[in-house]
Amino acid sequence: MQKGSKDESVMVIDSREPKWLSQGMIPGAINIPWTELYNKTASDKAIANVLQFQFDASISGILWNFENAKTLVFYCNGPWCGQSPTTIHALLSIGYPAHLIKWYRGGMQNWKLLGLTTVKP
Numbered sequence: 001m002q003k004g005s006k007d008e009s010v011m012v013i014d015s016r017e018p019k020w021l022s023q024g025m026i027p028g029a030i031n032i033p034w035t036e037l038y039n040k041t042a043s044d045k046a047i048a049n050v051l052q053f054q055f056d057a058s059i060s061g062i063l064w065n066f067e068n069a070k071t072l073v074f075y076c077n078g079p080w081c082g083q084s085p086t087t088i089h090a091l092l093s094i095g096y097p098a099h100l101i102k103w104y105r106g107g108m109q110n111w112k113l114l115g116l117t118t119v120k121p
Contacts, residue, residue, distance in 0.1 A: 078109030
């Protein structure tokens with residue numbers, strides 16, 4: 001891969017609620033709040049839209065096909081925050097392959113402690 005090119009098969013996801021975004025995000029991440037993928041706060045149709053149109057999963061009848069799905073890297077506020085784990089558990093419960101889900105457990109707390117760059121949405 002050339003310097004500056006982006007791997008479209010990997011998506012970094014800030015799973016925090018929008019109120020947290022003013023404190024900064026990891027560059028290149030997109031915000032998909034945990035509430036948009038959790039079945040107690042989002043409709044099946046809304047979850048399906050994220051799976052299809054953002055994560056590149058497809059549906060065949062009633063079964064999800066994750067053959068071309070993206071690798072997802074989730075983060076939230078830090079090791080103490082439950083937003084990313086909640087999202088990860090929700091995705092695993094509908095069959096998203098575990099090997100395509102990653103978790104940056106340190107989240108924004110460690111990112112900032114390390115002095116790494118953040119961006120405002």
